[in-house]
Amino acid sequence: MMELIERALAGDRQALAKLVTLVERGGPEARDVMRAVYPRSGKGYSVGITGPPGAGKSTLVGKLASIAREKGLEVAIVAADPTSPFSGGAILGDRVRMPQHYLDEGVFIRSMATRGSPGGLPRTASSVVKVFDACGKDIIFVETVGVGQTEIDIIEATDTTVVVLVPGAGDSVQTMKAGLMEIADVFVVNKADRPGAEYLVAELEGMLHESPKQSWWDVPVVATQAVNDVGIDELYRQIERHRQALEESGRLAAKRSGQRRNDLLRTIEYSVMTEITQEIESDRQMAKYFEKVESGEADPYTVARDILTNEALIENWLQRAREKRRQVGG
């Protein structure tokens, strides 16, 4: 295991792929990987790209990755796919859309499911980003379809968030815009070759104008045609500008402190949840409580309160969880 980690940290692609798989799988091995990797992360920069299905996110990421490569940067791409529980389809799709990078050693592409991931650690996608970061990737693009809380969590863990919209998508975009307004650092109107693009740009600029101003950053709206290589340089420039603004205002450091704090809380939460829940379910003393609720004799709220005020019972769970942890050497 340590050898695998050392190899990945030294830039071995195969070892890196294995590490990512371990992290995705979760469990004690994932924790060991994260322990080794976490202290070495923080040099890389992550960019979240989110927006409705088919907006051109993958095409944009591919083009942005090309620019980063031209600048000599090491690039990783994480495509978090909320719809498919298995990543097979997504990988194939993204390989087809990013053919220029599939063969490039400097770009590491990884698709992963965000739902139904087996035994995933909390925030698996952001853990994967940390693995890439520690293994020397300078810039990590994270593509998500901006819908659920999972995706918002992923996006919030990235440094710069790019929200991609397209003209002429109707009401669904209207509601999406409202939800994505707060998280966007840069807006993109892609497929600007289509009618209605100028109108959408103006509409977004209007909405931004009305929302409260931040003194350190004005959210820009960039029109792009990803398939025609139009506007990509400008988008890249705006991402760099946002990074600079974050750094100069001290916000990047603050943001990362907040993320580390969150990582601690989430990790404790996850451990407590899994370890203690196991003990609760297997506790013989719980039988009578379950019976009462199952038969309808008592309501779960009253019984839960009875359980949580039974200190001997709780002490017993903690004791057993502690024992188990000692046995696995964690």
Ligand SMILES: Nc1nc2c(ncn2[C@@H]2O[C@H](COP(=O)(O)OP(=O)(O)OP(=O)(O)O)[C@@H](O)[C@H]2O)c(=O)[nH]1
């Ligand atoms: N007309 C036009 N088509 C575009 C543009 N950019 C991307 N497309 C096309 O839009 C389709 C979807 O592009 P993708 O890059 O796969 O979009 P996506 O947002 O990654 O899609 P999902 O990952 O499935 O949500 C493809 O057929 C692209 O060729 C553009 O600027 N103009």
Ligand SMILES: [Mg+2]
């Ligand atoms: Mg895509």
